[in-house]
Amino acid sequence: MAPQLDSFFKQVDAMSESFIDRLSKAVAIPSVSAMDEHRPDVFKMGEFMASELRNLGAEVTLHPLGKQPHKEHLELPPVVTARYGSDPSKRTVLVYGHYDVQPALMEDGWATKPFKLTVDESSGRMYGRGSTDDKGPVLGWLNAIEAHKKAGVEFPVNLLMCFEGMEEYGSEGLDEFIMREAKGFFKDADAVCISDNYWLGTEKPCLTYGLRGCNYYSLEVTGPGADLHSGVFGGTAHEPMTDLVRIMSSLVDPDGKILIDGIDEMVAPITDQEKALYKDIAFTMDNLYESLGSKTALFDDKARTLMGRWRFPSLSLHGIEGAFSAPGAKTVIPAKVIGKFSIRTVPDMESEAVTAAVQKHVDKVFAGLKSKNKCTLKLQHDGKWWVASPNHWNFTAAAKAVEHVWGVKPDLTREGGSIPVTLTFEEATGKNVLLLPMGSSTDGAHSINEKLDRRNYIEGIKLLGAYLHYVAEEPMREG
C-alpha cells in the first residue's frame, strides 16, 4: 500500500519560501574548500549545518579531521554527522552530502553575484554557487525533516546524516573517517543514499546505479641533462618529445578505440537485458551535441553513445608536463616531458591488471623506438568503478517515490565519471548505495551561473521524504 504523503507534500509547498530562504543563507557563506582564504567560511558553513540540525532535534557531532596534508597551516573542516531518530523498530538510512563548494568569482563571467542566491521568478531558476552542488540537496534532507515535524507526520526511518566540507578538494580525510566509523556511527545503516549528481537531461528524473572508475597515468621520457636549444642540438640528440608523442599516439586511435592489448578482454560482455535498457532512456544525440558544443561525436546513435559513456572503458590524453605550453614560439628541446593520460574503467577491469597491460604496451612500443632516452610509467592514482543492483529494495523504493512525486518511472542510469565516496560507503557499510539526484543536466555544477530550478528543489524535497517512506515499507530484496 502506498504511503500517505499528502499532508507532508502540502507542508513542503506551504514552507517553500522558508526552504528557499534556508538555501539563500547557505549560498551566502562562500565555503570554497580549494581556497585557503575561504577556509574560515567552510568552518562557518559546518557550524550553520550543525546549528540548523540541532534546531530540528537531531543529535549532532562535529568530527575534526586534523591538519590538511601538504597544507599544514590549514585545519581540515569537520565532518558533520547527525542522527535523527533511534527507533529500533524502524529502518535506518544513511545519507551523504557536502557543504563545501567550487570556487566562483564575478570575473569568471557570472551574470549575478555567485554567493547571493538570485531567483529568476519567470524561469524559476535559482542562481548561486552551491545551489545544486550540493547545498540544495543537503538542505533537502533538513527541509524534509522540518516539513514532517510541522505537518505532524511521523518520520518513517532513523536518519543518519554525514556531511563533509572537503568534497571539492579531494575529500581529504573522509575515507579514513568513514572506515573508522564503519562500526561506530554508520553501523546501524540499512541502506545508503547520496544526492550529489544530476539527471541525464532536464525533464526526466533518474536513479543512478553505476559509475566508471579511473586509472590516471604519467609517462615520463627523459634524455638530456637540461632543456636544449633546437638550433644547436636539433639533429644530433634523441628528443624526449619525439618518443613521448609516439607512445601517446599508440594508446588510442582517433575513433576512441583503446589499442592496449588485453584491455578489451577485461570488459564484461553486454547482456540482452542491458541492451534493452538503453532505448527508453530520455537522451538524444542533440542532448550530446548541445553539451559538447559541437557535432564531433564518435557515434551517431544513442545506445552506442550511452554505452561509450557508461559501460565501456575510454582513454583520454590530457596533456604534457615539461614541454613548451605557452602561446607564442619557443625553440626549446624539452629535456624531460611527462605525458598524462587516464583510462576510465568499467566492470570487470581490475586496476592492477590494467596497469600491467599499460606497462607491457608502453615497454613494447618504447623498445621499438630504439631511443637512447629513458621512459618510465607511473600510476598517479586509481579509483574503482562501481555498479549497484538497480533491483535492490533501496532502488525499487526510490523508483516508487519518483513515480509518486514526478508521475513518471525514473530512468536507470550510470555515469561516466566517478564519485569515489560511493564505493567507500559501500565497502564500509556493506549496504546498497543509491544515487538519487535532485538537479538537472543544465545546472552547471562546476561552471559559472550554477543554478537549481525551484521546481527541482521543492519537488526534490518531496522526493527525498517520499523515498524514506517507501524505503520504510519496501519488501527487502537484495536485487
Place this chain on the structure above:
Amino acid sequence: MAPQLDSFFKQVDAMSESFIDRLSKAVAIPSVSAMDEHRPDVFKMGEFMASELRNLGAEVTLHPLGKQPHKEHLELPPVVTARYGSDPSKRTVLVYGHYDVQPALMEDGWATKPFKLTVDESSGRMYGRGSTDDKGPVLGWLNAIEAHKKAGVEFPVNLLMCFEGMEEYGSEGLDEFIMREAKGFFKDADAVCISDNYWLGTEKPCLTYGLRGCNYYSLEVTGPGADLHSGVFGGTAHEPMTDLVRIMSSLVDPDGKILIDGIDEMVAPITDQEKALYKDIAFTMDNLYESLGSKTALFDDKARTLMGRWRFPSLSLHGIEGAFSAPGAKTVIPAKVIGKFSIRTVPDMESEAVTAAVQKHVDKVFAGLKSKNKCTLKLQHDGKWWVASPNHWNFTAAAKAVEHVWGVKPDLTREGGSIPVTLTFEEATGKNVLLLPMGSSTDGAHSINEKLDRRNYIEGIKLLGAYLHYVAEEPMREG
C-alpha cells in the same frame, strides 16, 4: 707582408685593466630588453655606448625606432651608429653588436651578482650578465680603437659601427632600420663583421660561415566548444589531443629522420670538399655529451654529428598549447590544442616549398584519421638559412689575423641556430658577412653564471684590431 701589430698588441696588454674596467661599467647597467622595468637601463646603456664612442672621436648618432609593437607604452631603445674614420683611400668595414642582455636574477641560481663583473683571478673567468653576450665583443671594437690611438698606430680602415638594444627580444625594428640605411649609413661598407657567437669548443678559435634557418609552425586541432570532463565525455567524442599527437608523431622518427615527403630532396648534396672539412675540426663526441648532459646522441661519430647540427635539416617538437601542462592530475579533455614544432632549414630549402610540403603531409595524415575535428596548420615565423663563402677575402683576412694572434689556423664552422641579422646585413649591403666570435663554448650566454674568459677578452681585442689590419691589405677575392 704581414702588418706590423706589435705596438698595438703591447698597448692592449698595457691597457687591459682599463678595458676590464670598461666592461665592468657596462655589465653594471642591467640593460635587459625583455623586462619592461629595465627599459630605462637599456636607454642608459645606449647612452653609455654613445658617450664612450664620442670620447674616442667617433661620429655618433642615436636612431629612435618608435614605440614597441604590442607594448605601445614602451619606447624602443635606439640603434647607436658610429663612424670612425672617413678616408676614401681606406676600406670600410661595418661591424654589428648588441648592448642589451638576457634577464638575470640571483634566484635563478647565480653564484655572483649578475650585474657586477666578478673576476676570478685564478681561472681568469669574468662573470656577469652580458660579459660574453654581447658587451665584451661590442666593447672590443671600442678598445681596439682606443689602443690604436694611445699607441699612435694609424687605424687601418674606416669603421662603421651598428649597435642595437633589442637583440634579446627579437631585434624589434632593426630590419626596417637596416634596409632604410642600406643606401645611407651602410652604403660605404666593403665587408661586414659580426661578433656575437662562440667558438665550437674552448681552445680553438673559429670563423663561422653558415647558419641554419628556422620555419616555426603551429598545428591547431579543435573539436568541442569547451574543455570537457573525461569522465562524462571520454568514449563519446573525438578528442583533439588524440588527433594532434598522431600528426605530431608522423613528422619525425625517433632517429631524427624527417618523415615529410619532399624535404630530403630540397637539401643540397654533400661534396667531397665539404666532407673533407669535418675531420680537422676541433670537436669530439665528448664535447657533445658534455653539452647534452647525457649520452643520448643520435650518432656516434663526429662528422655525422656536425653535419646533423650544421648542414642537414632537423625537426623538433616543442610542446602543446591548450592541453594540461601542470604537475599533478587533471581529468580534462582539452577542446583546442596547438602543437608547436619547427624545422631547421639548410641550403637549398625554400620556406614556401617547405611549408607546402608540411601542409601536404599534415592534410594527408589528418585525412587518414577520419576525425570530425578540425585541423589547421600555420607558419608562425620563418628565417632563412645563411651560408657565406669562407674563401672570400673577408674570411681569409680574418683567418690570417687569428693565426697571428692565437698561433693556430681557425676552424671554419657553421652553426645550427640562426642569427637573423646576418642575412639582413648581407641583403642590405650586398657584401660578405663574417661571424668572428670572441667567447668560447662554455661561456653560458643565456644561462646563469655567464662569463667571458679574460684571455678571450684581451686576445679578442687584439684579434678584432688585427682583423681590420689584414682586411685593409687582403687582396680582393670574392671566394
